Amino acid sequence: MLAAGAVGLAAALGLAVPATAGAAAGTGPAGIPASTAAQIAALQALKKTETKAESKVDSKLLVERKLRAGRATASAVPNLRTGVAVSRGGTVLVDIRVDKVGDDLLASLKTAGGAVRAISAKEASVRAELPLDRVSALAERGDVRRIEVADQAMTARELEAPVAPSQAMNTNAPTAVKESKEDKAARIGAAVKNAVGAATITSEGDRAHNADTARQQFGVTGVGTKVCALSDGVDSIAASKAKGELPADVDVPAGQEGDGDEGTAMLEILHDVAPGAKLGFATAFNSDASFADNIRALRFQSHCDVLVDDVIYFKESPFQDWIIAQAVNDVTADGALYFSSAGNEGSVRDGTAAHWEGDFLDSGLTAGKFQGSAHNFAGTAGVQVYEPVSKASSAGIPVNLFWSDPLGASANDYDLYLFDQAGNVVSLSQDNQTGTQDPYERLDTPGGGGTGLRIAVVKYSGENRYLSLSALRGRFSDSTDGLKAYNTPGVTLGHSAARQAFSVAATPAAKAFGRPLEPGDPANPVGPFPGTFSEASKVERFSSDGPRRMFYEANGTPITPGNVSSTGGEVRAKPEITAADGVRTSVSGFDPFFGTSAAAPHAAAIAALVLSGNPGIRGSEVRDALVSTAVDIEAPGRDGVSGAGVILADRVLAYTGASPQPLAVARQPIVTSSNGGAYLRPGDTAKVALPVVNDGDGAAVSTNVVLTSTTPGVTIAPRAKSYGTISPHQTGVNDFTVTVPASQPLGSTVVLAARVTFAGSLSPTTQQFALSVGQPSPETRTFAYAGAPVAIPDSDPSGASVPIQVSGIGRAAKLSVSIDGTACTTDAGATTVGIDHSYVNDLTATLTAPDGSKAILLQRNGGSGNNLCKVVFADDAASAFATVTAANAPYTGTWQPRNPLSAVRANAVDGTWTFSAIDGVAGDAGSIRAVSLHINGFVQ
Template identity: 55%
Template sequence: MHLRRAGTIVLTIGGLAVAGGAATARAADPGEQIARLQAIKHDLTPPERKVDSRLAVDLHNRVKAGTAEVDIEAAPGSGLVARLQALGANVRYASPRTGAIRAAVPMSKLATVAGWSEVERVHEAARAMTASLRPPESKDVRAARRAAAIRAAAAVVTSEGDVTHGADLVRARDHVTGIGTKLCVLSDGVDSLADSQAAGELPAVDILADQAGDGDEGTAMLEILHDLAPGAELGFATAFTSDASFADNIEALRFTAHCDVLVDDVLYYNESPFEDGPIAQSVNAVTADGALYFSAAGNEGNMVDGTSGTYEGDFRPSGRGIGKFAGDAHDFDPGPATQIVDPIAVPSGGAVVTLFWAEPLGHATSDYDLYLLNASGGVVDFSQDVQDGDDDPYEILGTPNATGLRLAVVKYGGEPRYFQLSALRARFRSSTAGVPAWATSGTLRGHAAAADAFATAAAPAATPFDVVLVPGDPPHPSGPFPGVFTALQAPEIFTSDGPRRMFFPAPVTRAKPDITAADGVNTSVGGFDPFFGTSAAAPHAAAIAGLVLSGNPGATTADVRDAFNATALDLAPAGVDTRTGHGLLRADQVLAYTGATPQPLVQAQAPAVTPATGDGDAYLEAGETGTLRVPVTNAGDGTATGISVTVSTGDPLATVTPRSRAYGDLPTGANTARDFTLALAPTYPLGKRVRLTVRVTFAGVLSPTTATFSIATGQPATTAQRFAYAGPPVAIPDDSALGASVPVPVTGVGYASKLTFSIDGATCTTTTPSTTVGIDHPFVADLTATLAAPDGTTARLFTGVGGNGNNLCQVVFDDGAAKLLASAPASANPFTGTWKPEQPLDGLLNGAADGTWTFHVTDDASRDTGSIRAVSLSLTGFQ
C-alpha cells in the first residue's frame, strides 16, 4: 500500500516496505514481487475485494502489525463510528453529509471492517498539499518559529500586493473596504491566529467548530485578505482533516457561516483531472448558491516556461512490457520511434507522481499501472492497483532523491484511454543519456478546474523567489513593488497551466487558469515572510472580489467574472492563455469598470439598562421597569440615512416600549443611542436574562441588520458553587475531529450570574503522562477546548496554546482576565493561572444552569496523546 506520511510515499508489497524506492527490508527481485502480487490478485476474498488492492495485499498476507490510515465509504447514519472505536480504531473524521469516515484502523482488524455489510469501500487515506513553496515543518520546528516570531514582532505588516494590485487606491478613491462581505479561507491551519490578532494584523475570525487545523498557511492567507479588504468579516476551516472533511467544510462555510467569498490553496492527490470529484462538487454547490470561489492554480509548472511535469494524451500501445507478465507500455514518442519511458528531473525531496485515465470515478474497467525506473531500466517503485469495475482510475507513487529516473505507463487490461501523468513539483526533462522528454500543458486539475471557480495563477509582487526549484529552470522574475502591475509583468515560472479537458459527465474543455494575482508578499507569520506560490495569489484575487461585492452588493459570479476578464492586464503570450488566463488583476481598474458605492452598515451595540422603578438598588428585578439605552454604530463606508431601531423580547413577561424609534442619520464611523423602557412582570423568574432582538433598518442594500443581546436581571449572590467532573481519565484521540468529552452535572442553581471554568490538578508538573494535572498532554498546542451549556450553547476556551509546552494544571478561565492563554509562551509550562477564554463564558448563561455541562477537547495534529483528568466549573446564582 502507499501511504502519504511526512512527505514520503511508502510502498509495501508482500510485507516488504519501500520508502522512496529504497527497501527497508531485504527486497525480493522486482519480478518476483510482481509475480507474488499477481497471484494474490486472483485469490482475494469478497471482503478483501472491497479494500484498496494495495491494502488487500497486506490483508492477504496476514500482515497484523501497525495501523492503516484509511477512508471508509459508507452511507450516512451507518453507525460505524462506535463500532470502529470498539475495535481500537482512531476515528479522525466522520462526514455527517456523505457518511465517509477517515480512521486509523489496526491492521489486525481491517478484514473485520471490510467484512461489515455497511462498508462499501476501504481506500488508503487520501493526502494533500498546499500551493505554497514553503518546505514542510515538524510541529516542534513550527513551535520554535512561532516563539521567535512573537519575540521579533514589530510594526503591522501589509502585503505588497495591496499596492501592486492598486487596492490601496480603491479604498482611497472609492471608499470601499469590504464592508458587508464575509471572506473565508480553507487551508492547513491557523496556529498563529492569536499572535496575529494580538499584533493588530487580524480581527476576529469565525472558525468552524473544531476545524482550526494544524499549520499556519491559513493565518497568512487571512492576513492577505484583511490587508486588501479590511472591512470584510473573516472565516476559516481546515482543508486537511480528509478530503470528505474538506468538501463538508466548503459547504459549511457557505450554508452555515454564510461566507460570500471562499478561497483555498489545497490539492488532494486523488482529485481527478477528468471529472468533478466530491470536492469540486461542493465547490459547484456553493457557487450555484451565489458564492464566489477562488482556488490556487498550483505550483506544478507550465509548458511556456519549460517547467511542466505533466504528460497528457491518448494511450498509444508500444507492444512492449515493463515488468508484469502481461501489459502493454505506452509509447511517448508520437513519431516512428518507440519510447516507453519519460525522463524526469526530480527536485530535492522527491516528488509525488499520479496517473489518471479517462474513466468515471468508482467505475474504472481498464487497468493501468505506473512504474518508476532508474537509468539502467531497473524498477525502483511501482503502483499497480486493481481496476475491475468498481475502482478509481488512479495510481500514485513517490520518487526518491535520485537522478536518472524515468516513468512508464502500462495498460494491463482494458481499452486505450486518454490519460494524465503528473510528476508534481518535478519536470519532464531530457536525460543526460539522451532520452528525450515528452511534456504537455494541462497540469491544473481538481476542484480549481470547477466551471465557476476562479483558478488563480501567480506573478511576483516584489523580489524574485530565491530558490532554484529544479536545476535547469529559467530565472525567477521580479515584481513592480512599490509600483503597480503592468502588462509587462512576467508570471511565476512554476505556476500551473491549463486548459482542463473534462470527460464526465460530458466532454468539455475548460479554459483554466482564470486569472493571475500577486505572490511573493510579506505577512507577519513566520515562514510566510515572504509568501510565495499560488497559495498567496488566490487570497489577493479573493480580496479584490470582496471589494467588488462591497461596492456592488448583489453582484453575481457572472458580474465579477465579466469585470475581471474585461480589465485584467493581458500578459504574454497575447490573449487568454493557458498560463495566466485573462491576465493580472488591478483592483483600481476592476472597480472603475464596475463602479462602487460606499455602503452604510448600521449595527446595534450592546444595550444597557438602568432601573427606573422598584426598591432603589442597581438591579432590574421582577415587577420593576428600567430605562433601556440602545446604541448603534455606522460601521460602513457610507453615510446612513433614515435609521430606525425595533426592539423585541419574544417573552410576554418582559416588554419593551415603544416598539421602535427613529434614529435619524449617521455618518460613517459615528454612533448614537435612544432610550426605551423595559418592564418585567411580577412573576418574572429570578435571574433569568432578557433576550433582546434589535433590528436596525436604514437606506441601503445592507439593511436591515439584526442582533441579539441579553440583559441581566436580579441581584447576584455573593458566593459560588463548584461542580466537578467525577469520572475516570478520558483519553483524547490523537489527530481526530471527534475529540473527547466529559460531563459536569449541575443542580440547584437555577439561573447563574457568573461562570468560571477550571482545569484542575493536585500537583502541577511538565511530566507526561501525569496523574496529578488537569489535562496531561505533551504538546498542548495541538488542543482545542470548548465548554457547552445544557442548552447546547458553546464557548471556545483555548486553541493553539503554548507551542511545544506540556500539560494544563490549575488553569482558570474567567471573562475578567486580561490575556488569552494562547499568549503564554512554551516556557511557561505546565500552564497554570487565570486566563481569558477565547469566547466569552457569559454567553453560556442565557439559559438555566441546571443540567449537564460538557467539556470537549479535540487534538488536531498527530503523534502526541493525552487525557482529560480533572475539570470543574463555578457558578454564582442570585439572591
C-alpha cells in the same frame, strides 16, 4: 529465453537484455538485474490472485504486506519500495471509503487496533491509523467500499530553497518527520512575545493591484463581507493579532485550526487588501473528505461570502468534479465566490511541468506475464513506452495516472510502474478496476531520487481511454540515452477547475521567484512594486498551466456520451486570472511569500471589495468584471498560463460602479433601573440606552430603530426612534423605556430585538439582546465532576467527555469553569492536576450546557507545556488563554475563554453539563481528572 514481447519491451525501454530469462545482474551494463518484464510479471501474479476483499484494498498496501511477510516477493522485485509509511508499531494511515459511517464500523476499527483521525459522515469516509496486517480483514466488511493509503495534499507555496513535494505535502502519516512540538512551541511563543510594538507589514500586492488607492477612490474596504481561507493551519494567529496584522475576531471553528502557518499568512494578505471584511479559517489538512466538509461549513455555518484555498489533494480527478470540487459547486450554487490556487506544477511554455495527457496508444509490446500492453508516448514518431524523469527533480515526487472513466465506475484497468535505468521496478500502483473502482493510480518516486528514473503506463485490460499522467512538482526531461520527454499543457486540475471556481495564477509583485535559471529559461520577470502591473508583467515560471479537459459531470454523467477521447468532453479555460505573489507578511517563514498560495488570497480580497461596494451583485457579474478588466500580460487574449491576465482593484471597482455602503448595527444596550441600578427587576420600569454603530464605509442616512420584545408582558416606549445620520465608525445613542411585569421570574430573560433601517443596500440589520431579570447573587455554588479520570484519546476527533450535574440554580447570573487540582506540576502523568497532558497545545476543550449550547474554553494553546491545574475560565478575566505560552506551564490562574461563557447560561442551567477535550495531534496523551462549574444565581 525472454519472450519476444519482453525482448521488444526491454529494447524499447533502452535496457540491456539478459541472455536468458533468469539472467542475473552483471550480464548488462553496471549490474542490470533480471528483466523488466519478469518483475512486472511477478507483481501481476500478486494482482491476479487477489481475493474479492483484497480487490478493495490499495495495491501498495497489499504489496507492502507481501514484501514484509515473504522473501519470495522481495527477491522477485529487489529494488521495489511501495512508498507506504509504516510506523514502528506496524500501523499505516489509511482512508476508508464506506457506504455509511456508523458506530459498528467505528467499533470494528477500534477492535482491529485502529485509531480514528478524521470522520466525514457527508462523504462516508474515515481517516484512521490501522495495523497493516488488519487492513484486508477490515475490507471484508460489506459496507467498506475501498481502503487506500491516506490521500495526501500539499499547498501551493513555493520556497526560495526548494524542497521535494514529499516535504511539502500533508505529513500526518505515522512515520512523517515534522517540526518538533518543542521547536514549534518555541517559535510560536517567541512570535507572541515579540509581537508587541512590532511594525506592521503590508503586502506589496496591495499597491501592485492598486487596491490601496482603490479603497480611497471608491470608499470601500470590504465592510459587509466575510472572507474565509482554507490551508494548513494558523499556528501564529495570536501573534498576528497582537501585532495588529489581524483583527481579534477571526472565526476559527473548534478543532479546525490545523497545523502550520500558511493560513495565517493568507489571512494577513486578505486583511491587507480588504481590511473591513470579517475573516474566517478552517484547515484543509485533516483529510480530503474533511476538506470538503469544511468548505461547506464555512459557507453554510460560518456564512462566508468569499472562500479561498491553496491546497491540492493528489486524488482529485482532472476529468470529473470529485468530492472537494463538489463542495465548491455547492457553495458557489449558494452564491459564494470561490478562489483557489492554480498550483505550482509549472507549464510547458517554461519547461517547468511534468505532465502528459492524450489518448492511450498501444505500443504492441507485452508488459508482464498474464496480460497488458505498454502505452506508446512517441505516437507516430516511433515507439517509446517510458516517460523519463529528471534527475534534478526526481526525489519524493507523487506521480498520478487518471483515465477517462467515471469515478467509482471504472472497468478499464490501467497500471503504473516506475523503473530505474537498469529496468528494476522501484515503485508501483496496480489496483484492480473491475467496474466499481476509481480510474486512478498513484506512486511516489524514491525519497533519495535517482538517475534514469522512468515511468511506464500499462493497460492491464479493457478499452483505450484518454490518459492524464503527472509527476507533481517534478520534470519530464530528455535522458542521456535517447529517451525523449513528452509534455503537454493542462497540469492544473481538481477543485480549482470547477466551473464556477476562480483558478488563480501567480505573478511577482516585488521580485520574481529566485530559483536558479535552467538552460533555455527566459529571464526572470521583475515585479512592478512600488508600481502597478502592466502588459510587461510575466507569470511566475512555476505557475500551473491549463486548460482543463473534463469528461463527466460531478454525478458521472458523460459530457459527450460515447466520446471520452481527445476530441470529447468539455474544455474549461483555466486558470481564469492572475494575482500577486512574492510578497511580505509578518509570519515567520513567509517573508517573502511565494506561490499561487499567495496569489489566490489577493484575488479573493479584491472580490470582497467588489461585494462590499456592490451589495447584491451576482456571482456572474463579479466574474465578468474580473475577467473583462484584467491586464493581458501573456499571449494576446486569454491563455493557458495567465488566463485573462492580472486583476486590478481600481479597474474592477470602476467596472462594477462600487460605492461606499453604510452598515448600521445595534450594540448591547445599557440598563439603568428606577433605583439607579444596572439590573432589570420584576415590576420595574427602566431606562435602556441603545447604541447604534455605523460599521460601514458610507454615512448611514435616515437611520431609525424599531425596538420590540418577544417576552410576554414586556412593554417598550417609544417603539421607534430616529438616529438621523451616523457617520462611518461613529455611534448614535437613544433612550427607550422598558417595563417588566411584576410576575417576571428572577433569573428569566427579557429578549429585545432592534431592527435598524438606513438608506443603503445593507439595510435593515437586526440584532437580539437578552437582558437578565434580577441582581446576581453574591453566593457562588460549585458543582464538580466526581468520577474517575477519563483518558483523552490521542489524535482522535471523538475526544473525551465528563458530565457535571447542576441543580437548584434555575437561571445563572454568572458562570465560570475551573480545571482543578491540588499540587500543580509539569510532571507527565501527574495525578494531582485537573488535566494531565504532556502537550497542552494539542487540546481543544469545550463546555456544553444542558440546552446544547457550547463555548470553547481553550483551542490549541499552551505550547509544549504540560498540565492544567487550578485554571479558571471567566468572562471578566484580564487576559485570554490564547496568549499563554510554554513558559506559563503548568497552566494556572484566571483567563478569558475562547468563547464567552455568557452564551451558555442564557437558559436554565439545571441539568447535565458536559466538559469535553479533544486531542488534535498524535504523539502525546493525558486525562481529564478534576473539573468544576462555579455558578451564581439571582436575587431580587
